Amino acid sequence: MWGRILSLLIKEFLELRRDTWARFRLVVPPLIQVIVFGYAATFEVYGVSTAMLDLDHSQESRELISRFTYSGRFHIVDVAQSQPEIDAAIESSRATVAIVVHPGFAELLRKGQSAPLQVIVDGTNSNTALIALGYVGDVAAKFSQDYATDLAQRLHGAQARAVQVTLEQRPWYNPDLNSRWFFVPGVIATLTLVMVVNLTSFAVVREREVGTLEQIMVTPIRPLEFILGKTIPFFLVGFALVGLITTVGTLWFRIPFVGNPLVLLLGTSLYLLSVLGIGLLISTLCSTQQQAFATNFFVVNPMFTLSGFSFPIASMPDALQWLTYLDPVRYYLVIIRGVFLKGVGLAVLWPQMFALAVLGAALLTASIWRFRKSLD
DSSP, X not given: OHHHHHHHHHHHHHHHXXXXXXXXXXHHHHHHHHHHHHHHOOSOOOSEEEEEEESSOSHHHXXXXXXXXXXXXXXXXXXXXXXXXXXXXXXXXXXXXXXXXXTTHHHHHHTXXXXXXXXXXXXXXXXXXXXXXXXXXXXXXHHHHHHHHHHHHHHHOTTOOOOOOOOOOOOSSOTTOOHHHHHHHHHHHHHHHHHHHHHHHTHHHHHHHHTHHHHHHTSSOOHHHHHHHHHHHHHHHXXXXXXXXXXXXXXXXXXXXXXXXXXXXXXXXXXXXXXXXXXXXXXXXXXXXXXXHHHHHHHHHHHHHHTTSSSOGGGSOHHHHHHGGGOHHHHHHHHHHIIIIIOOOHHXXXXXXXXXXXXXXXHHHHHHHHHHHHHO
């Protein structure tokens, strides 16, 4: 048995050695993608195009506007003189945010009353709009806090202090709230999914198209041995791919690795078995490489969407939340981020490990069963 499997392994690696373009696809595109995605995928928003309209023309309004200007989050593209200019800036998409200070702003503040600040956002990009509103709220809250403290000192003497609650933030595992620390491990998981599924989904189809599958089947090799001969090479290739992407992502973006490498090794092994099972199942269901390619697109995109990489699972409808339990990417994201950033071990990650083991066993079993059926 093992001699026949070894012969298949040698065959697969010889084919890979002769295929220069395949070796190029395995190395260069993932490196380019992990660097591009590492920079492009971020929750942070800088340089929000902003239009300003100051109708109060007071010291307080100028102080508030200057805080937006020098916050680093806003890029002032228009200093308007009237409301129609603000409307035009938003309608033409020249500005994403417009901040309007109405007359009487300073007078209300000096009386110790609340002074409204109008904020108009372009809601066509809801994510950017919500993030920008949060930044506006932070700047306005800091201005309000400083102004209240200064007003209390001026009215009651230099020793008086305004009574207030101060928020002291203490983020764990990501002190600077760097979104790349969140995204880069996720990019490792998704790139591995795409590359390994693409490789394995063409495995059996290519044999069938070139006519070598029938030649292999007349040999004493069994379906289980054939599947193992197809799985083990891509398992090793997948491991090398994960190691390469992880090394580049960690060194290039300075993502900390505080966990146990053996825990990540185990989680990656189980994840690769699940992903290989998906690719092999697709390969046994399709007759041509074009069908395999189309099926890859149909399967991989929903897996990416349902994994929780970009969209919180808790925000999805209940039916889709149940569907995510069939997605191995969901579990691997928890494992890789937990090992990278939190340093947690099997005592915490065993439910994800168990789920990946069950999915991997089920998918590989289905692949073997389907392969037997296709031969019949």
